[in-house]
Amino acid sequence: MANPAPLPVTDEIAIQITAMNKWYGSFHVLRDINMTVARGERIVICGPSGSGKSTLIRCINRLEEHQQGQIIVDGTELTSDLKNIDKVRSEVGMVFQHFNLFPHLTILENLTLAPIWVRKVPRREAEETAMYFLNKVKIPEQAAKYPGQLSGGQQQRVAIARSLCMRPRIMLFDEPTSALDPEMIKEVLDTMIELAQDGMTMLCVTHEMGFAQAVANRVIFMDQGQIVEQNEPKEFFNHPKSDRTKLFLSQILGH
Amino acid sequence: MSDTFIRTAMLPPQLPPVTERGAVKWVRENLFSSWLNAGLTVLGVAAVTYLVWLSLPWLIHGVWNGNSLNECRASIAANFGPDAGGACWAMIHARWYQFIYGFYPPELYWRPVLTAALMFVALTPILFSDNRRVAAIMLAAVAVLTILALALVQMPAWLFVLCSLGMTGLFYIGTEAPGRLIWVSLLYPFLTFWLLWGGSVWTPIMALAGFVLLAQCYSLLNARLGVVLATAIGIVAACLWWLLVGGIVAASAQALLPFGLVPVESDRFGGFLLSFVIGVSSIAISLPIGILLALGRQSNMFLIHTLSVGFIEFIRGVPLITMLFTASLLLQYFLPPQVQFDLILRVVILVTFFSAAYNAEVIRGGLAALPRGQFEAADALGLDYWQAQRLIVMPQALKVSIPGIVSTFIGLFKDTTLVTFVGLQEPLRGITTIVRADINWKGIYWEPYIFVGAIFFAACFGMSRYSLYLERKLKTDHH
Ligand SMILES: Nc1ncnc2c1ncn2[C@@H]1O[C@H](COP(=O)(O)OP(=O)(O)OP(=O)(O)O)[C@@H](O)[C@H]1O
Numbered sequence: 001m002a003n004p005a006p007l008p009v010t011d012e013i014a015i016q017i018t019a020m021n022k023w024y025g026s027f028h029v030l031r032d033i034n035m036t037v038a039r040g041e042r043i044v045i046c047g048p049s050g051s052g053k054s055t056l057i058r059c060i061n062r063l064e065e066h067q068q069g070q071i072i073v074d075g076t077e078l079t080s081d082l083k084n085i086d087k088v089r090s091e092v093g094m095v096f097q098h099f100n101l102f103p104h105l106t107i108l109e110n111l112t113l114a115p116i117w118v119r120k121v122p123r124r125e126a127e128e129t130a131m132y133f134l135n136k137v138k139i140p141e142q143a144a145k146y147p148g149q150l151s152g153g154q155q156q157r158v159a160i161a162r163s164l165c166m167r168p169r170i171m172l173f174d175e176p177t178s179a180l181d182p183e184m185i186k187e188v189l190d191t192m193i194e195l196a197q198d199g200m201t202m203l204c205v206t207h208e209m210g211f212a213q214a215v216a217n218r219v220i221f222m223d224q225g226q227i228v229e230q231n232e233p234k235e236f237f238n239h240p241k242s243d244r245t246k247l248f249l250s251q252i253l254g255h
Numbered sequence: 256m257s258d259t260f261i262r263t264a265m266l267p268p269q270l271p272p273v274t275e276r277g278a279v280k281w282v283r284e285n286l287f288s289s290w291l292n293a294g295l296t297v298l299g300v301a302a303v304t305y306l307v308w309l310s311l312p313w314l315i316h317g318v319w320n321g322n323s324l325n326e327c328r329a330s331i332a333a334n335f336g337p338d339a340g341g342a343c344w345a346m347i348h349a350r351w352y353q354f355i356y357g358f359y360p361p362e363l364y365w366r367p368v369l370t371a372a373l374m375f376v377a378l379t380p381i382l383f384s385d386n387r388r389v390a391a392i393m394l395a396a397v398a399v400l401t402i403l404a405l406a407l408v409q410m411p412a413w414l415f416v417l418c419s420l421g422m423t424g425l426f427y428i429g430t431e432a433p434g435r436l437i438w439v440s441l442l443y444p445f446l447t448f449w450l451l452w453g454g455s456v457w458t459p460i461m462a463l464a465g466f467v468l469l470a471q472c473y474s475l476l477n478a479r480l481g482v483v484l485a486t487a488i489g490i491v492a493a494c495l496w497w498l499l500v501g502g503i504v505a506a507s508a509q510a511l512l513p514f515g516l517v518p519v520e521s522d523r524f525g526g527f528l529l530s531f532v533i534g535v536s537s538i539a540i541s542l543p544i545g546i547l548l549a550l551g552r553q554s555n556m557f558l559i560h561t562l563s564v565g566f567i568e569f570i571r572g573v574p575l576i577t578m579l580f581t582a583s584l585l586l587q588y589f590l591p592p593q594v595q596f597d598l599i600l601r602v603v604i605l606v607t608f609f610s611a612a613y614n615a616e617v618i619r620g621g622l623a624a625l626p627r628g629q630f631e632a633a634d635a636l637g638l639d640y641w642q643a644q645r646l647i648v649m650p651q652a653l654k655v656s657i658p659g660i661v662s663t664f665i666g667l668f669k670d671t672t673l674v675t676f677v678g679l680q681e682p683l684r685g686i687t688t689i690v691r692a693d694i695n696w697k698g699i700y701w702e703p704y705i706f707v708g709a710i711f712f713a714a715c716f717g718m719s720r721y722s723l724y725l726e727r728k729l730k731t732d733h734h
């Protein structure tokens with residue numbers, strides 16, 4: 001995997017989460033989450049299944065609602081106020097495990113839909129932007145096809161391009177490679193690495209430890225709805241402090 | 256001996272053996288693949304032959320000209336012998352207009368004809384929006400048939416020329432850009448109302464203005480108050496307009512600028528004109544209402560959810576006949592006597608509710624089939640509720656629901672015959688009874704039913720074929 005040049009992390013705050021709690025019914029899924037993400041930071045979140053990683057990043061663009069505490073994204077606090085939610089969603093892109101492309105639209109239509117309807121960009125301009133990002137993820141020739149005609153790796157790259165077309169300032173990834181065959185994982189990770197090198201603020205739930213070591217400047221380990229440990233990648237992998245982290249790392253790295 | 260082999264001449268391709276080809280193969284595979292299948296084939300052929308043998312003479316002996324059943328019988332007896340049976344199509348020849356137009360004034364037949372023609376024009380951009388060739392063929396056929404039909408009915412010459420020019424103009428617009436005809440589709444409900452019932456042109460215009468008001472309220476308030484509140488305020492404003500203001504404005508406009516058509520009372524409606532008015536308006540209105548009900552049922556707002564479920568379950572639990580009786584009798588008791596509430600309008604409303612409830616359930620099935628990820632992706636991209644529904648959710652949910660929706664529509668269209676029980680002259684029982692009560696046609700039995708059945712079949716078969724075409728066209732998941 002390519003080793004990118006060290007990237008600048010500004011002191012401008014992109015995301016600020018304070019004392020945030022969330023319940024599903026009576027199940028306390030996120031407990032006292034505190035975290036600050038600076039603009040330009042690339043954070044990898046890992047942890048065992050069911051530890052609340054997806055829930056955490058889904059709270060950041062309000063796909064899930066939190067019940068206590070504060071989430072501020074780009075200076076906008078997430079409350080039940082629809083206007084704030086729309087504002088945050090238009091600045092935060094999200095890539096899902098199962099791509100979630102719109103199967104009834106062509107690739108190009110998938111990419112232009114939100115810019116045209118949400119950003120009110122003229123169609124011509126939206127199509128130009130779409131082609132630019134399709135080039136960037138290296139599949140411009142698929143523009144006229146439908147999602148069902150593409151391989152998993154290609155679909156995930158389209159999904160990334162679709163988010164980028166909205167010109168987000170923050171990108172969230174929820175296990176973007178875990179539904180892919182091994183030979184397709186690399187093409188998606190390469191796209192993400194390029195994105196990181198462009199200085200995008202990224203929060204990425206993934207178990208690709210190679211990716212974490214290559215681009216992340218912080219790794220967060222979660223268990224039972226709590227942040228158990230966070231550190232810069234080298235320290236995190238070589239000298240984990242908590243026993244839970246050690247156990248988890250030994251399981252996924254197979255030591 | 257050596258194993259070496261070298262081909263000296265290449266083999267040309269040959270046809271498969273006779274038993275593996277064309278008709279022989281088809282017959283063998285489809286009709287005689289097993290003893291059971293062979294037996295069923297023989298039985299089937301025998302049954303069909305028997306039916307044809309029974310009915311064919313009756314059809315062949317059919318008489319097309321005559322003024323009464325007795326004339327038919329005399330003519331059949333003269334030509335085919337005293338015991339021969341035969342169809343008396345002369346009845347249809349003599350009374351077809353009543354099956355089609357009911358009691359609509361004959362000198363105004365051009366109005367239903369024009370309405371029917373415009374229906375196809377209005378349907379073109381909806382049904383064949385992305386297939387210009389089909390759209391052009393459809394519009395050409397409609398234009399030619401309309402001009403022919405108008406030439407056959409009574410109407411002033413200048414009006415005939417005007418209508419013909421109009422149809423030709425629509426054809427040209429349609430071949431250039433079928434999408435632009437969507438304006439005809441949007442205006443069609445109001446135009447139809449005016450053409451069929453006549454009266455002041457201002458009434459439908461004021462009704463239309465209510466919808467414009469709704470749209471304006473929504474687009475002005477959406478950003479400030481959110482989707483639900485903006486929609487609700489829009490609906491309230493429109494209702495206030497229709498109930499309080501619209502009528503007065505229409506009356507004063509008519510006083511200033513009188514323009515209108517000869518009014519036709521609802522009791523002149525009958526036959527297929529009535530069936531189509533009820534069927535088409537109910538179909539057109541019940542689809543959007545069904546969509547809203549399905550969404551309401553999925554909503555997590557308690558009031559909206561409960562109202563939708565209550566409405567759907569109530570309507571589905573009550574037979575249509577009961578509701579039709581309600582429409583004709585009970586409403587009369589509850590409404591003050593001076594309120595004139597047209598019977599056809601009441602029936603349309605109830606039939607619409609009925610099919611909307613069924614459509615809602617069919618569409619709910621389609622919604623349930625959508626993966627949750629689709630909603631999440633739409634949300635994450637920042638689409639608002641109605642945008643997500645219109646652009647992402649409905650295109651996919653409706654696609655899955657097409658067979659069910661079309662079944663509901665076909666059922667609805669055939670159910671329009673039930674309005675006979677509230678005294679409306681629908682073709683199957685209403686008009687047929689009237690014709691058979693005529694002294695000239697007393698005793699005629701099969702012919703009117705065959706005629707009416709054939710028209711119903713054509714309409715329903717058309718809908719069913721279109722749904723198949725649509726399913727094939729929308730198939731984009733090439734897994
Ligand atoms: N909609 C929901 N209702 C109730 N419980 C839920 C819901 N979604 C998730 N959970 C529960 O919340 C917990 C955290 O779920 P989450 O999806 O965030 O875990 P995760 O860390 O992303 O796991 P994985 O690695 O398997 O994706 C799990 O125990 C899950 O069962």
Ligand SMILES: [Mg+2]
Nearest residue numbers: 053054055175
């Ligand atoms: Mg997860």
